[in-house]
Amino acid sequence: MKSQLFILGSVLIMSALILGGCTPSTSQEASADVSCDDFMKLQSIRKELEVAVDSSFTLTLCSNPTTGFQWESAKISDQTVLAQVDHQFVSPESETPPPPGTAGKEVWTFKALKKGKSTISIEYSRPWEGGEKAAWTYSLAVVVN
Numbered sequence: 717m718k719s720q721l722f723i724l725g726s727v728l729i730m731s732a733l734i735l736g737g738c739t740p741s742t743s744q745e746a747s748a749d750v751s752c753d754d755f756m757k758l759q760s761i762r763k764e765l766e767v768a769v770d771s772s773f774t775l776t777l778c779s780n781p782t783t784g785f786q787w788e789s790a791k792i793s794d795q796t797v798l799a800q801v802d803h804q805f806v807s808p809e810s811e812t813p814p815p816p817g818t819a820g821k822e823v824w825t826f827k828a829l830k831k832g833k834s835t836i837s838i839e840y841s842r843p844w845e846g847g848e849k850a851a852w853t854y855s856l857a858v859v860v861n
Contacts, residue, residue, distance in 0.1 A: 745773060748856055752778035752819050755840075755852045762855045767828045769860055772801065775826065775836065777854060779805060780819035784842045785851060787822050794834035797860055801825050828860040 746767050754761060755778060767773050779787055792798050802825040808814040826836070840852035 746771065747774045747776065749776040750778060750854060752780070754778075759851065760853045760855075762857070764857045764859070766859045766861060769828050769831055772825055772827050773858075775824045775838075775854075775856060776806075776821050777838070777840075778819050779822040779840075780817070781805070782817045784847070785840050786843060788839050788841060788843070790824055791837045792826075792834055793837070794832060797829055797832040797834040798836065798858060799827050799829055801827050826858075828858070831860050833860070834858050 746765060748763055748765055750761055750763075765773065775790075777787060779785075790800055790803070792800065802823075804823055806821045806823055808818045808820045810818075824836075836854075836856045836858065838854045839850040840854075841847060841849045842851075
């Protein structure tokens, strides 16, 4: 019995040492993702995110330009803390072509420039005169450490 416990303990210690020394080959980027279902429940969503200086993070929001709605330009409250480095529309992923009107995603990439706090605000609207404004709103409070 003692020898079985000794062997089991040795195996656990060796496993911990081996696994403890492993690190992921790529660092995981911070992100904030919001689906269409999330916006159907709450038309206005506020989130918080904490990131390190010099790191990048993505913001992914549901988007369906076939409805006439689009996300307006991201507004950054303190551009000395955060900078937008990319923005693109990503079509819906599917093995077969998705049906017309299927929602895709808009993805923004931001870089943390220095320690501080900044807020990213975006509105989903129909941009033409008389079009519906701020049907959905998203606000991300970012703390950079």
